[in-house]
Amino acid sequence: MGESAYVFSKAYVFRVPEGVELISYLSEFAAKNNILLGAIMVLGMLKDPIIGYFDKEQGRYRENSLKGTYELASSIGNISLRDGKPFIHLHVVLGGPNGETYSGHLLRAEVYIAEVIIFELTGGKPLERKQYGSLWLWDVYST
Amino acid sequence: MGESAYVFSKAYVFRVPEGVELISYLSEFAAKNNILLGAIMVLGMLKDPIIGYFDKEQGRYRENSLKGTYELASSIGNISLRDGKPFIHLHVVLGGPNGETYSGHLLRAEVYIAEVIIFELTGGKPLERKQYGSLWLWDVYST
Amino acid sequence: MGESAYVFSKAYVFRVPEGVELISYLSEFAAKNNILLGAIMVLGMLKDPIIGYFDKEQGRYRENSLKGTYELASSIGNISLRDGKPFIHLHVVLGGPNGETYSGHLLRAEVYIAEVIIFELTGGKPLERKQYGSLWLWDVYST
DSSP states (O other): OOTTEEEEEEEEEEEEOTTSBHHHHHHHHHHHTTOOSEEEEEEEEEEEEEEEEEETTTTEEEEEEOOSEEEEEEEEEEEEEETTEEEEEEEEEEEOTTSBEEEEEEEEEEEEEEEEEEEEEESSOOOEEEEETTEEEOOBOOO | OOTTEEEEEEEEEEEEOTTSBHHHHHHHHHHHTTOOSEEEEEEEEEEEEEEEEEETTTTEEEEEEOOSEEEEEEEEEEEEEETTEEEEEEEEEEEOTTSBEEEEEEEEEEEEEEEEEEEEEESSOOOEEEEETTEEEOOBOOO | OOTTEEEEEEEEEEEEOTTSBHHHHHHHHHHHTTOOSEEEEEEEEEEEEEEEEEETTTTEEEEEEOOSEEEEEEEEEEEEEETTEEEEEEEEEEEOTTSBEEEEEEEEEEEEEEEEEEEEEESSOOOEEEEETTEEEOOBOOO
16 A cells, blocks of 8 residues: 555535535635545536636646536546645536537636535545646655 | 535446436436435446536526437436435536537436446435425535 | 445545556556556546547447647546456546547546546455457446
């Protein structure tokens, strides 16, 4: 077992209130429940989402602002530490009225419906993000 | 720990038979195994899927019927209770022959291949859907 | 409890080094850690991914080679056995600079960033892939 191994603690299953910003809400939820490491799955519908594409040349996220309400067709992510606090990293796949699809790194979105499952993991070394240029990343796994 | 916290019970991993309707099959699987709460992940290929986009103005799902066979590129969902029975909520991302992608809420689809993982959760308050207009939703999480 | 039921063992959470091929790396990780069954979630960015669409008429994967770097907007998969060794089955949803999306079965891709979570499952009957034509599948679940 390497340093990357953890055990299962609690699972949180809940619906986020309509109208709140998703990333902020999940950050507060993780902080309040002291979730230091975990996996996230979300489905529902989001309004006016802003999704990011990391542009390596520019060294920053290009922001794509979508207008309207989209099916949150898939969203997976993780919780780890940044500056000692729980940090949410969430990607999204969004479906429009005809099933047309946009996807990327979620920067922000208003919740219409969001059904969230968080798998809390404990028992191993805390996983902390460090700054690499304009990205905040975990150390790479080494054998 | 709020009322939204659960513990890990069993994980089910299986392949759905070719030709059956996916949502019905998973509903029967959950009922038969008495899975009252859980997370679902599926990958495989689906035939003639019908995906929904919830139209808030109309108060109902707009149905997009896709013809042919699609890679089930991502599918996450959950199991909770509706009218006291296990209810499947599943979203899908579907890839066509050139990788072109459609996504939304899965209404129905015939299985070509479906590899399913269900994480059963127990130990907390049952999560029951209630009718809000034409949607069936959990109560929102409250602190 | 059917033969498809397992229990939760460890969870592995790690970042894959930049520049390696993702499927090969995960295969080696699973072999080294002796992970015989599990669920996989990945997010990050991939370079020059090749995604497959299984063409039933031709009995083989059609390969779609994408050039450039894409947000790995969703990736779920599983680990089971093939020829007695851990085998990775991973699907991907990829977002381009404007959020445009391609998806399918991942054949190969170079990692730019890949944050991986593996849920290891144990305690049940090993799940082994068998050859059905040009596909390697689990036996279907039978009640």
